[in-house]
Amino acid sequence: MLSRNEVKYIQSLCHKKQRKETGLFIAEGPKLAEEISASKYIIEKIYALPEWINKNNTVNAVAINEKELSQISQLQTPNEVVLIVKQAEQTVEPVLKNKCTVVLDDIQDPGNFGTIIRLCDWFGVEQIICSNNTVELYNPKVIQSTMGSFTRVKIWYKNLVEFLKENKTIPVFGAVLNGKSLYEQSKLKEALLLIGNEGKGINDELLPFIQEKITIPKKGGAESLNAAVATGILLSHLT
Amino acid sequence: MLSRNEVKYIQSLCHKKQRKETGLFIAEGPKLAEEISASKYIIEKIYALPEWINKNNTVNAVAINEKELSQISQLQTPNEVVLIVKQAEQTVEPVLKNKCTVVLDDIQDPGNFGTIIRLCDWFGVEQIICSNNTVELYNPKVIQSTMGSFTRVKIWYKNLVEFLKENKTIPVFGAVLNGKSLYEQSKLKEALLLIGNEGKGINDELLPFIQEKITIPKKGGAESLNAAVATGILLSHLT
Numbered sequence: 001m002l003s004r005n006e007v008k009y010i011q012s013l014c015h016k017k018q019r020k021e022t023g024l025f026i027a028e029g030p031k032l033a034e035e036i037s038a039s040k041y042i043i044e045k046i047y048a049l050p051e052w053i054n055k056n057n058t059v060n061a062v063a064i065n066e067k068e069l070s071q072i073s074q075l076q077t078p079n080e081v082v083l084i085v086k087q088a089e090q091t092v093e094p095v096l097k098n099k100c101t102v103v104l105d106d107i108q109d110p111g112n113f114g115t116i117i118r119l120c121d122w123f124g125v126e127q128i129i130c131s132n133n134t135v136e137l138y139n140p141k142v143i144q145s146t147m148g149s150f151t152r153v154k155i156w157y158k159n160l161v162e163f164l165k166e167n168k169t170i171p172v173f174g175a176v177l178n179g180k181s182l183y184e185q186s187k188l189k190e191a192l193l194l195i196g197n198e199g200k201g202i203n204d205e206l207l208p209f210i211q212e213k214i215t216i217p218k219k220g221g222a223e224s225l226n227a228a229v230a231t232g233i234l235l236s237h238l239t
Numbered sequence: 240m241l242s243r244n245e246v247k248y249i250q251s252l253c254h255k256k257q258r259k260e261t262g263l264f265i266a267e268g269p270k271l272a273e274e275i276s277a278s279k280y281i282i283e284k285i286y287a288l289p290e291w292i293n294k295n296n297t298v299n300a301v302a303i304n305e306k307e308l309s310q311i312s313q314l315q316t317p318n319e320v321v322l323i324v325k326q327a328e329q330t331v332e333p334v335l336k337n338k339c340t341v342v343l344d345d346i347q348d349p350g351n352f353g354t355i356i357r358l359c360d361w362f363g364v365e366q367i368i369c370s371n372n373t374v375e376l377y378n379p380k381v382i383q384s385t386m387g388s389f390t391r392v393k394i395w396y397k398n399l400v401e402f403l404k405e406n407k408t409i410p411v412f413g414a415v416l417n418g419k420s421l422y423e424q425s426k427l428k429e430a431l432l433l434i435g436n437e438g439k440g441i442n443d444e445l446l447p448f449i450q451e452k453i454t455i456p457k458k459g460g461a462e463s464l465n466a467a468v469a470t471g472i473l474l475s476h477l478t
Contacts, residue, residue, distance in 0.1 A: 111350070115465050115468060118461050118464070118465065119461075119464065119468060120459070121459045121460050121461035122455075122457045122458070122459050122461040122464055123457070123458055123459060124457075124458030124459040125459070126459075145465075147461065147462065147463070148461075148462075149460070149461045152459065152460045152461075182475075216361075216475060218361050218362070218363075219361070219362055219363030219478070220359070220360045220361050220362060220363040220364070220365075220391065221360050221388065221391045222357050222358075222360035222361040222386065222387075222388050222391075223386065223387075224386070225357070225358065225361055225471070226354050226357065226384075226467070228465070228468060229354060229358060229467060229468050229471040230471075232464070232468040232469075232471055232472050233471050233472055233475040236421075236455060236472040236475065236476065237475070237476075239458070
């Protein structure tokens with residue numbers, strides 16, 4: 001049985017401050033458990049229902065019951081297994097030559113960020129550079145909505161003005177509402193694809209770095225597109 | 240001041256059963272208020288902060304304070320105004336000739352459904368046919384994530400097997416994981432574009448109706464794409 005302190009400790013990892021202090025994060029469900037096990041991430045602890053433990057032949061997991069699972073789970077529908085995992089920082093700098101890299105300027109919604117990571121994984125984009133104000137990678141909602149793709153896509157947090165200044169040889173394409181039609185843009189061999197915040201778009205101080213402004217042409221009445229959906233459409237045409 | 244009964248009544252509209260009984264739904268925020276006011280939807284009541292009422296010159300709104308707003312709001316960050324609106328049913332049948340119509344098979348996530356409605360609005364798709372098990376249009380999370388597009392896109396709920404049987408002259412394109420590459424498919428002038436459930440894909444009983452299976456080619460490691468993102472990518476290439 002889980003002690004009250006253990007439950008409290010696991011629950012506390014849903015707070016950013018606690019994640020920062022411990023260097024840990026939570027991931028849930030069989031799919032994420034499988035993806036993380038197959039990755040370089042180090043699993044600190046596994047709490048799981050006996051069925052999951054038997055199925056996965058895992059000797060070092062802590063068996064818990066449904067009630068305990070619902071206490072430590074962040075999901076509306078708890079899903080068999082909760083992992084405590086060590087955060088990993090990128091130790092090397094991104095390689096931008098001959099690649100398309102996604103650059104996120106203050107994406108705030110965890111679901112959007114997670115979906116963008118999953119999209120990059122799908123379209124073979126290996127790297128994402130985030131502004132320092134982008135939502136934290138290890139937010140449980142981000143991790144869950146990546147569906148495991150965070151184990152394959154490399155992610156850095158940087159001051160974007162400095163980053164763009166240092167990498168002036170790589171062409172920057174910005175997703176905006178009044179640029180050149182996406183359908184007229186040829187595929188990108190080497191590029192930084194800059195995606196703005198959900199409400200405010202791309203920060204003014206980043207606009208001078210953009211070589212080509214790109215727009216998804218609209219035929220109907222909607223004012224804008226969801227940031228993750230827009231990223232998906234751009235990647236499907238440009239990569 | 241709002242009476243306790245009035246607060247309870249408004250709160251009750253976040254439950255499907257109550258929405259069905261009253262034929263009403265809730266919408267929140269200045270953007271939705273503006274879109275609904277400009278549409279054919281009939282607004283039953285408006286509760287708003289005095290600032291919003293002054294700005295919008297609305298005489299028949301009920302002025303409430305921040306505390307009351309937070310009591311009746313479903314949003315994490317309440318946003319100035321809450322509307323009670325009359326549900327509207329489509330009185331005529333969809334017109335499928337010379338059009339691209341989206342068909343949703345048991346989409347369950349309210350955010351996905353709302354985002355798909357917004358996408359259809361963006362790409363000029365005027366009609367969506369939903370299976371009877373698709374999440375309810377008037378779910379507050381659906382309404383909010385449409386960003387107002389539900390006022391422009393026409394939506395029907397139908398038994399999809401019967402619907403597809405009755406409309407055999409319209410070619411059906413299905414989004415699947417093992418079909419023809421999206422990039423080899425020419426634009427659709429007249430089509431039903433069938434999108435499956437988030438986890439299970441398209442129901443087996445609908446597969447025989449598909450003339451062409453379409454896939455978004457993948458280059459990386461992700462197993463699947465979010466249903467709304469996939470719909471966006473398909474619409475951007477096919478419409």
